[in-house]
Amino acid sequence: MMNVMTEVKKQRNFAYPSARGYGAAALLLTLLPFLLQNQLYYLDTLILALLWASAAGAWNLAGGYGGLLSLGHAAFFGIGAYTSSLLFVKLNVSPWLGMVAGAVLAGLMGWFIGMITLRMKGPFFGLATIAISEVLMITAVNWTELTQGSQGVNIPYKPGFVNMAFDSKIPYYFIALAICLVPYLLARWLKESKFGYELMAVRDNEAAAQALGIHTVRVKVVIIAVSSSITAMAGAFYAQYVTVIEPYHEFSFSVSIQMVLMAMIGGLGTASGPIFGSLVVTGLDTFLRDVFQGAQGGIQAMMYGSLLVLVVLFVPEGLIPWFTRRFRSGKGEK
Amino acid sequence: MAPLLTVEHLTKRFGGLTAVNDVSFTVEEGDFLGIIGPNGAGKTTLFNLITGFLPPDAGEVRFKDQPITGWKAYKISRLGMTRTFQITKPFGHLDVKENVVVAALQTSSTLREARERAEGVLRFVGLESYRDRSITHLPMGLKKKLELAKALATRPSLLFLDEVMGGLASDEVQDMMEVLRKVRESGVTLIMIEHVLQAITQLSERLLVLHHGAKLAHGSTREVIRDPEVVEAYLGEVDPDAVH
C-alpha cells in the first residue's frame, strides 16, 4: 500500500518550477551579469556555460527526447560558426543574418542526413553524423582560399550591434541567454504538444509508435533538423564571441562529445538538464584550467572521462531527475 | 458490400522457411475471428503482413475494397486497423496514462481532448487507478491491458490482438474476456490470436487454424473445434459444450 501511495504522490519537480520560481529565476538571470561586471573571469565562464548549454540543449532535443544519438553534432556547430564568420569576413554580412543562414544550412544538412539514414534500422545515423563532421573538418582545413585552412578565420573587431560585437561582455551574456532559452522552451513545449508525445513515443518504441499511426521517420527528421539549426546558432554566436574559429576545434569529435556529456550529466530528455550539465562541466573546466595552467588538453579529456564514469555509476539518470527524486514532496505541482 | 478485410493468397518466406503460405480469408464488419495454431505456425507473421510491419512476398490485403498491400504500418493504422504486440511494447519513459495519451492524440485535435479520452479508455479497461504508474515495474497483466488500451485509444474499426492473454493468471483472463466482450459490443471488429483456447472458443464465432503457415481449417468455431483434424492436432482438451 505504501508503495502505491508514494507512486501516486505528485512530485515537486525541479525541471518544472512554479510561477514564483520563474520570477526569481528571471530576476537572477537579469541581474547576474551586472553583479559580475567586475569579475570578467566569472562572467566569461557564465557566457561560455550558456553557450554550451544552448548546444547541449539542442542536442538533447534529438538525443534526449528523440533517442537520436548523434555523435557528430560538431558538424552543425561548425556549419553555424563558419557560415556566419565567412559571410561577415568575406561579404560583410551581419552576423545576425549569418546566424540565420547557418541555422538554415545546418537544418538542411540535418534533414538530409536524417532522410538518408533514419529510414534504416541500425547505427547509421550516429555514424553518419561523425562522418559528416570529419568530412567538413577536412574540407575546412583544405579549402584554404575560402577558410584559411587550419589557420582558422579571424573575425575583425568592429564593435556595433549589427556586427554582433561589443565592448562589454554583458550584451554577449544576453545573446547567449536568449539562444539558450530556445532549446529550453522547445523542450518544455515537447511535454505539452502532440509532436512532443510522438517524439518520445518514437524514442521509446518505434514499432509501437507506428502501430498507433505515427509517421516515425517524419518525426525524427523534423527533430534532427530543428536540433541541427539551433546547434548552428550556438556555433555562430561562439564565433562572434571568441572571434577566431579553427577547423580542428569547431568540427572536432570532442565538441560533439561535450554536448552529449552535458546533456547526459544534467539528464537526458529534461529541459533544464543540459543547462545544469553545462554549468557543471564548464565550471569544472574553468577551474581545472586555473589550477593546472598549461597542459589542459589531457586534463580536459581526463575530466570528461572521470565525470562520465561518476555519473554513470552514481546518477545514471542525470542530475535533474536525481534531484527531482531526492526532493520529491507531497505538495508541489507537476 | 465488400468485406471489411480481404486477405488473398498471402505468402511470406524467411529464407527456406515459408512462415505464411497462401493464406486467404475475409472478415465482415462486426465479426470476431479467432486465429489459433501451435507456436511457430505463422500467426504473428500473418498479423505483421496485414498490418504493414512486413512486406508480403505474394498475395493481397484489402480494407473495404481498398488495396493496402505493402502500405506503411502507420498509414494502415490511420485507416482504422490497429494491432497489439504479443511481446508488449510500452513507451518505457512515459507513465501509464501518457502511453494512452500518445495513442489518443492520433485521433484527437488537442492534447486536452486526448487526455480526456485517455482517461476514458483507462476506465474502460480498468487501469484508471494505475494512471500515474511508471511502466518499469508494471506486472504482466497490466502491461497486456495497457497494450489493449493504447490500441483502443486510436479508435480502431478493426482491431488485431496478438495473444493479449498470454502469461495471465486465470482471474486476469476472466477480466480480460469481460473487457473484450465490451470492446465487441462497442462495435469494433476483432481478430484475435490466442493460446488460451478456453477463452478464444468462448469469445469468437469464427476460427482460423494455421499449421506450418498454411490454413488448416476455417469456419464457425463450433465446426472447427469438432473438425477431427483440428481436434487431433490441438484441441484435445476443449469441451465442445463450452463454446460460443
Ligand SMILES: Nc1ncnc2c1ncn2[C@@H]1O[C@H](COP(=O)(O)OP(=O)(O)O)[C@@H](O)[C@H]1O
Ligand atoms: N523476422 C523473421 N525472420 C526470420 N524468421 C522469422 C521471422 N519472424 C518469424 N519467423 C519464423 O517464422 C515462423 C512463424 O513465426 P510466428 O509468425 O512468430 O509464429 P506464431 O506467432 O504462430 O508463433 C517461425 O518459425 C519463426 O521462427
Ligand SMILES: [Mg+2]
Ligand atoms: Mg506469435
